[in-house]
Amino acid sequence: MEKIDCTGVILAGGCNRRFPGRNKAFQRVGANTMLARIHSLFSRVFKEVILVVNDPALFLDIDALVVTDIDPSQCALAGLHAGLFHAGFDWSYVTACDVPFVNEKVIRYLFAQRCSGKQIIIPRSWEGLEPLSALYHKSCLPRIETNLEKKVFMIKKFYKPERVKQISPQTLESLDPELRFKFNVNTPADLETARGMVQVLNTGHGREQREYV
Numbered sequence: 001m002e003k004i005d006c007t008g009v010i011l012a013g014g015c016n017r018r019f020p021g022r023n024k025a026f027q028r029v030g031a032n033t034m035l036a037r038i039h040s041l042f043s044r045v046f047k048e049v050i051l052v053v054n055d056p057a058l059f060l061d062i063d064a065l066v067v068t069d070i071d072p073s074q075c076a077l078a079g080l081h082a083g084l085f086h087a088g089f090d091w092s093y094v095t096a097c098d099v100p101f102v103n104e105k106v107i108r109y110l111f112a113q114r115c116s117g118k119q120i121i122i123p124r125s126w127e128g129l130e131p132l133s134a135l136y137h138k139s140c141l142p143r144i145e146t147n148l149e150k151k152v153f154m155i156k157k158f159y160k161p162e163r164v165k166q167i168s169p170q171t172l173e174s175l176d177p178e179l180r181f182k183f184n185v186n187t188p189a190d191l192e193t194a195r196g197m198v199q200v201l202n203t204g205h206g207r208e209q210r211e212y213v
Contacts, residue, residue, distance in 0.1 A: 004111050005091075008042035009083030010035070011076060011132070012097035013054040013069060019188065023058070025097040027191055030198040034100040034185065039064065041102050048088050052079040071145075075153040076132065081144045084136060096132045100194050101180035109175055110135045110167065119163040123182065126169050130182045131155040 012025045012035060019027075025035040032040070039062060042049045049064040054074075056066045067086045071078040080094055091114065093107055110121045114135070122134035132155075143158040152158075172179060185191050 001108070003045060003047045004108065005089055006046050006111055006135075007048040007050055007083070007087035007089045007092040008046035009050045009052065009080075009087065009092045009094040010038055010042065010064070010097055011052050011079035011083065011094065012059070013052050013074070013079050014076070014096070014098075024185060024191075027185070029100040029185075029191070029194045030202075034194075035062070035097050037100050038095065038097065038102050041104060045104055045107055046093070050083050050086055050092075052082045071148045073148055073151070073153060077144060077148060077153050077155050077158075080136065080155060081141065081148060084138055084141055084144070087138060090138050091135055092138075093135050094132060096184060098185040099133065099181070099183065100185065101183055101197070102133075103176045103181035105175040106133070106172065106181045109171075113165055113167065115165065117163065118165040120159060121165050122167065123172050124166040124168060125172065125179055125182055129156060129166070132184070133182050 014024070026033045029037060039049065043063065051059055051062055051064045051066045053059050053066060053068060056068060059066050065086060067082050069078045069082045070085060071081055076096070083094055084092055091111070093110065095102055106123065110123070113121045119137040119140050120134060123130040140158065147158045180197065183194065185194055
């Protein structure tokens with residue numbers, strides 16, 4: 001399939017508070033690190049890949065535009081801001097480096113849902129909105145900057161409901177039946193869970209196995 005006119009943004013500048021002394025991006029899930037898994041898929045899907053980091057020297061071997069936060073808040077919203085600011089395309093799909101099961105079908109579906117008047121195309125799982133597995137338009141930047149100035153750091157706080165298109169969990173399950181695309185690794189226990197998920201997938205066959213290993 002052709003690459004899409006969209007930037008893939010990977011946020012890898014988190015503080016790793018629940019992973020003391022370890023950088024989550026470089027933890028292995030299956031044969032590759034979480035970052036390598038995401039970067040490999042993004043390089044296949046998007047015409048541009050941006051990596052938002054704290055220490056660029058750690059990522060010199062990654063074939064991507066490596067940038068740092070512009071705002072000093074050290075939060076996911078600041079990473080989103082940097083990614084959108086530097087993006088060469090109007091739309092960006094944004095995820096974090098600790099989401100090892102990004103899904104090409106989900107990404108391409110979200111991109112196909114762009115429409116007039118909407119600035120955010122976002123999955124809604126059974127637990128709620130998934131802001132770090134979503135598509136954002138560059139025109140979100142002014143509201144993000146306003147919230148950063150006000151120190152309102154929760155990503156969903158800058159959303160205007162009328163500018164948001166939600167994708168239902170039923171639709172998402174038709175693309176990714178177990179909704180693995182949103183699983184994120186916050187703790188060492190989550191990392192072991194992700195590694196177990198890969199082992200289960202390795203017992204499968206065909207396309208699903210190739211996508212996730």
